[in-house]
Amino acid sequence: MDYDCQRCGACCTNTTANASEGYRDYVAVELGDGIRKRKDLMKRFVIFNEAGEAHLKLDADGRCAALRGALGRNVWCVIYSDRPSPCRRVQAGSKLCLTYRRDKGLE
Numbered sequence: 001m002d003y004d005c006q007r008c009g010a011c012c013t014n015t016t017a018n019a020s021e022g023y024r025d026y027v028a029v030e031l032g033d034g035i036r037k038r039k040d041l042m043k044r045f046v047i048f049n050e051a052g053e054a055h056l057k058l059d060a061d062g063r064c065a066a067l068r069g070a071l072g073r074n075v076w077c078v079i080y081s082d083r084p085s086p087c088r089r090v091q092a093g094s095k096l097c098l099t100y101r102r103d104k105g106l107e
């Protein structure tokens with residue numbers, strides 16, 4: 001089965017387990033990620049925790065601040081070409097992808 005990321009968005013949203021434990025640190029922005037050179041994008045989409053680690057900002061629903069559209073129907077990333085490394089590592093159809101999808105009821 002093929003999985004279409006543009007009709008999903010599950011991995012762009014905080015996991016239920018993470019959220020229930022109060023964690024809002026979700027997708028890390030790694031040191032070598034190109035977005036770090038974009039001050040405008042860093043200001044809009046990235047937050048630093050108390051330990052100084054950078055993560056993508058989440059909205060009140062736990063969605064990445066760069067995610068647009070309706071989860072499971074039609075979504076897109078407004079910083080796609082500048083998205084950080086962890087976003088690039090999740091492969092559609094992988095075990096991790098399916099775990100994220102299941103968490104959001106998108107089996």
Ligand code: SF4
Pocket residue numbers: 003004005006008009010011012090091092093097098100101
């Ligand atoms: S959970 Fe899988 S199908 Fe959904 S957006 Fe992420 S990689 Fe794509």
Ligand code: SF4
Pocket residue numbers: 011012013027056064065066067068076077078079080083084087
């Ligand atoms: S930056 Fe884009 S690909 Fe990465 S979690 Fe946010 S919306 Fe998804």
